[in-house]
Amino acid sequence: NAGVTQTPKFQVLKTGQSMTLQCAQDMNHNSMYWYRQDPGMGLRLIYYSASEGTTDKGEVPNGYNVSRLNKREFSLRLESAAPSQTSVYFCASRSGGAYDTQYFGPGTRLTVL
Amino acid sequence: QQPVQSPQAVILREGEDAVINCSSSKALYSVHWYRQKHGEAPVFLMILLKGGEQKGHEKISASFNEKKQQSSLYLTASQLSYSGTYFCGTETGNTGKLIFGQGTTLQVKP
Numbered sequence: 001n002a003g004v005t006q007t008p009k010f011q012v013l014k015t016g017q018s019m020t021l022q023c024a025q026d027m028n029h030n031s032m033y034w035y036r037q038d039p040g041m042g043l044r045l046i047y048y049s050a051s052e053g054t055t056d057k058g059e060v061p062n063g064y065n066v067s068r069l070n071k072r073e074f075s076l077r078l079e080s081a082a083p084s085q086t087s088v089y090f091c092a093s094r095s096g097g098a099y100d101t102q103y104f105g106p107g108t109r110l111t112v113l
Numbered sequence: 114q115q116p117v118q119s120p121q122a123v124i125l126r127e128g129e130d131a132v133i134n135c136s137s138s139k140a141l142y143s144v145h146w147y148r149q150k151h152g153e154a155p156v157f158l159m160i161l162l163k164g165g166e167q168k169g170h171e172k173i174s175a176s177f178n179e180k181k182q183q184s185s186l187y188l189t190a191s192q193l194s195y196s197g198t199y200f201c202g203t204e205t206g207n208t209g210k211l212i213f214g215q216g217t218t219l220q221v222k223p
Contacts, residue, residue, distance in 0.1 A: 031209045042115070042200060043155070043213040050209050059115075059212065090154060094209060099162065101145050102202070102211060104154040 002026055004105035006091050012111045013081045021076040021108050023091030031094040032074035033058075033102065034066060036087040043090065049074055050096075081112045114138055116203045118214035125191050125221050133186040133217045135201030144177055144184040145202040145211060148195075155200060159186065191221045 007022045025032065033048040035058075045058030049068040063085060065077045074093075078085060088109050092102040116137040123131055135144060143162045147155035161177035161184060174187045184203075188195055198218045202211035 033211075035213075040215065042215040043202075045210065045212065048210055056210075058210070096209060099160055101157045101160050103157070106154050 004091055004093055004103055006089075006105040006108050008108060009106065010109050012113065013078075014113050015082060017081050018077070018079050019081065020078075021089055021091075021110075022073070023075065023105060024073045025091075025093040025103075025105075026072065027093060027095065027103065028071070029093035029103075030071070030096040032068065033092040033094070034064075034074070034076045035090045035092065036060065036085075037090060037107075038087050046076065046089075081110075083112045086110060086112045115212055116201055116214040118199075118201060118217050120217060121215075122218040123220070125219070127193060127221055127223055128190055129221075131188045131191060131219060133188070133199050133201075133219070135184045135186075135203070135214055137182045137203050137205075139182065139203075139205045141177075141179070141182050141184075141203050142206050142208075143204040144175075145204075146173075146175060146184075146186050147200045147202065148197045149200065149216075150197045158199075188219070191219075193221050193223065195219060196221045 004025045034046040035043040047066040049055045052071045067075045090107045091105040094102045119134045146159040149155040159175045177184045198216045202213045
């Protein structure tokens with residue numbers, strides 16, 4: 001079991017460029033999440049998908065789009081990157097049962113110049 | 114709304130105890146605690162459900178005061194490996210959506 005995997009691990013973009021962050025989980029979890037982490041701000045929820053075929057906005061969705069491609073994969077797209085989107089991005093998944101919790105991927109460190 | 118953690122930072126010697134608090138202005142359904150080492154992903158420690166048991170780590174315990182919408186994480190006889198940033202994640206219903214506090218940085222010195 002690989003758990004939650006993310007690609008790429010590091011990325012540098014220029015302002016205005018676009019890119020997609022990929023996330024996959026092999027735990028057969030129903031729910032998947034994208035967070036960004038900035039110094040002193042904790043983890044902020046960007047978008048989440050409670051189940052295959054559904055997506056909802058989190059706390060900071062502006063400038064991002066997501067796609068729940070299938071049960072395993074949940075991607076995050078930046079259409080026109082801005083320096084304010086420089087951050088570490090974490091994907092997480094959750095089974096949805098009682099006493100379950102979220103399992104995080106290793107993160108993608110994104111710098112927008 | 115983001116829960117508030119206190120203290121923001123704490124420094125301990127090995128063997129000392131620490132308490133980290135997490136407060137919410139909304140009624141809570143569950144509280145999840147995580148620890149994050151520098152440059153790594155958050156790792157699950159503990160979950161507390163409204164009206165339910167706590168489940169998690171052997172050497173770390175926690176409490177959930179449903180009336181005050183507060184949770185506390187208790188780290189006893191701290192070890193060097195306890196160093197890191199601790200986050201509480203709160204759920205206001207069975208939504209599957211966690212909102213995290215800003216984190217508490219714990220440093221354990223020899």
